[in-house]
Amino acid sequence: MSTVLLLLITGLGLGALYFLVASGLSLIYGLMGVLNFAHGSFLTLGAFLGWEVARRMPDGSWLTFGVSILVGAVVGATVATLTELLLIRPLYLRHIEQVLVTVGLSLATVALFEGIWGVDPIYVVGPEWLNDTTDIAGALIPNDRFVLIAAAVIVLLGLVVFLKRTRYGLIIRAGVENRAMVTALGVDVRRAFTLVFAIGGAAAGIGGVLASHYFGYVSPLIGGSLLIFAFIVTVIGGLGSLTGAAIASVVVAVLQQFANFYLGGTGDFMVVALLAVVLLVKPTGLLGSKA
Amino acid sequence: MTDEARKALGPILRVAGLSASIDGQQVVEQVDFEVPATGVTAVLGRNGVGKTSTLKAVLGLISRSGVVEFDGERIDSEPTHRIVQRGIGYVPEDREVFASLTVAENLRLAERGTTPHRDMVDELFPDLIARSAQRAGSLSGGQQQMLSLARVLMNDNRLLMVDEPTKGLAPRIVTEVAAALERAAAVTPVLLVEQNLPVVRRLAHTVVVIEGGRVIHAGPAAELLDDDERTQQLLGVHSTDHGAPKGDTDHGAPRGDTEHGASKGADESREETP
Numbered sequence: 001m002s003t004v005l006l007l008l009i010t011g012l013g014l015g016a017l018y019f020l021v022a023s024g025l026s027l028i029y030g031l032m033g034v035l036n037f038a039h040g041s042f043l044t045l046g047a048f049l050g051w052e053v054a055r056r057m058p059d060g061s062w063l064t065f066g067v068s069i070l071v072g073a074v075v076g077a078t079v080a081t082l083t084e085l086l087l088i089r090p091l092y093l094r095h096i097e098q099v100l101v102t103v104g105l106s107l108a109t110v111a112l113f114e115g116i117w118g119v120d121p122i123y124v125v126g127p128e129w130l131n132d133t134t135d136i137a138g139a140l141i142p143n144d145r146f147v148l149i150a151a152a153v154i155v156l157l158g159l160v161v162f163l164k165r166t167r168y169g170l171i172i173r174a175g176v177e178n179r180a181m182v183t184a185l186g187v188d189v190r191r192a193f194t195l196v197f198a199i200g201g202a203a204a205g206i207g208g209v210l211a212s213h214y215f216g217y218v219s220p221l222i223g224g225s226l227l228i229f230a231f232i233v234t235v236i237g238g239l240g241s242l243t244g245a246a247i248a249s250v251v252v253a254v255l256q257q258f259a260n261f262y263l264g265g266t267g268d269f270m271v272v273a274l275l276a277v278v279l280l281v282k283p284t285g286l287l288g289s290k291a
Numbered sequence: 292m293t294d295e296a297r298k299a300l301g302p303i304l305r306v307a308g309l310s311a312s313i314d315g316q317q318v319v320e321q322v323d324f325e326v327p328a329t330g331v332t333a334v335l336g337r338n339g340v341g342k343t344s345t346l347k348a349v350l351g352l353i354s355r356s357g358v359v360e361f362d363g364e365r366i367d368s369e370p371t372h373r374i375v376q377r378g379i380g381y382v383p384e385d386r387e388v389f390a391s392l393t394v395a396e397n398l399r400l401a402e403r404g405t406t407p408h409r410d411m412v413d414e415l416f417p418d419l420i421a422r423s424a425q426r427a428g429s430l431s432g433g434q435q436q437m438l439s440l441a442r443v444l445m446n447d448n449r450l451l452m453v454d455e456p457t458k459g460l461a462p463r464i465v466t467e468v469a470a471a472l473e474r475a476a477a478v479t480p481v482l483l484v485e486q487n488l489p490v491v492r493r494l495a496h497t498v499v500v501i502e503g504g505r506v507i508h509a510g511p512a513a514e515l516l517d518d519d520e521r522t523q524q525l526l527g528v529h530s531t532d533h534g535a536p537k538g539d540t541d542h543g544a545p546r547g548d549t550e551h552g553a554s555k556g557a558d559e560s561r562e563e564t565p
Binding site: 167170171173174177178180181182183184185186187188189 | 350352370371372373375376381383387389390391392396399400401403442446
């Protein structure tokens, strides 16, 4: 029982990490039709600059940890905004070119990060509590999973409130459904594009800092490795559906954890198998309206 | 207002040499027409001749070239949202309400000015207002059409472009929609794409007939509709018919289906240039 609980909660923690990356991907695709392969770079840069700030502050303090998360969010949002304004907007409606630009950016930034910070992992230090475990019904749960889950829940609730309660949220929800009609009502949907990129970048930046604590290190490849699963989550959840991304994040991560433990380390394979099944049975994903 | 007085005001919209394409296929070809500053101008033609595409081209929702002047100013290089902000309200074919949003959210999204005409919408569409919290996707076709009209009527517009507002509606709803349009047209000129000739006869002062992406006739509505032979020749129906003109056999698209075989709906709707 304790093993099941451990796998479940650590799966939730991993799912939280996936969600932080996938939420932005899903919103960006849903509104703009852009598959953003550079999303992992936002995450990686957020993690690196979060670490750069943290190493100049007192080791292991909660303040340092909080500031590094804030830095990750700001860096992610800034870089994503610049990407949208400078690279995506000039190629509006040219989806193939947009995808190619994001692929190129992701490859170039990995090389850039390797040039700046080297190819070896850089180990990060967080508050001591994060390295401890908490006993829940006999299962020793690593504490950093609780932080991941809390962060993802806060981001999810923040996004839901934003989407439901603000005019830009309304524009984004309508734009995901029918972008042309939003413009035909006199709304400049391009501002919403930039905002969605910024929000997605901020979530990825937060995810980058938290991922560095989850893995215990930051490296130029950290974003790319998470991006693969974030894409899978986005497709399974349904492109453009935030709720779908949240559900799929949990399903994918929990499946991965259980398969790794009970089926001889086949977690990644099972996730890809799940993706194949979903694409065959429901190509639009769990809650998506368009394939 | 007499036709002479209407002409004296000058056109609110002037289109010259307008061509448009969807996915590289020409759907509007060198179209010229003017919309007077008052009354209803109806765009007529068989199915698939480019009526909807003409409206979309004016708004910049599809790729186009040529001259489009609104109230004397060129708007053909402007993005769609700016054209609409100048005061053009657009009611698309098939309503295109946001199905996942509530009625209230659909209306809130459409608000452009600081003082939307909620009172007019309340008065014209009380049933709609009673359903404010209902998702637009769960409304009937008639209610969705009311919502689509309400979205434009709540703003100060200088021109309304309304695409097949009575399509697929029950006769009682057609009458209500026509009444709402008549009320709107009393203060705002309307460019109306419509296949229902009794509705055209009731509302329109001027008609523009399109065939194969070109304008083949323009003139007073009554003059055309009183000439049954000419109506039959241009539209393929008798002027007394209540139904739609018969489909062009070359295109063969049923009502509400595609124009020129080009993909409409979600695919086409993404061809805007904001």
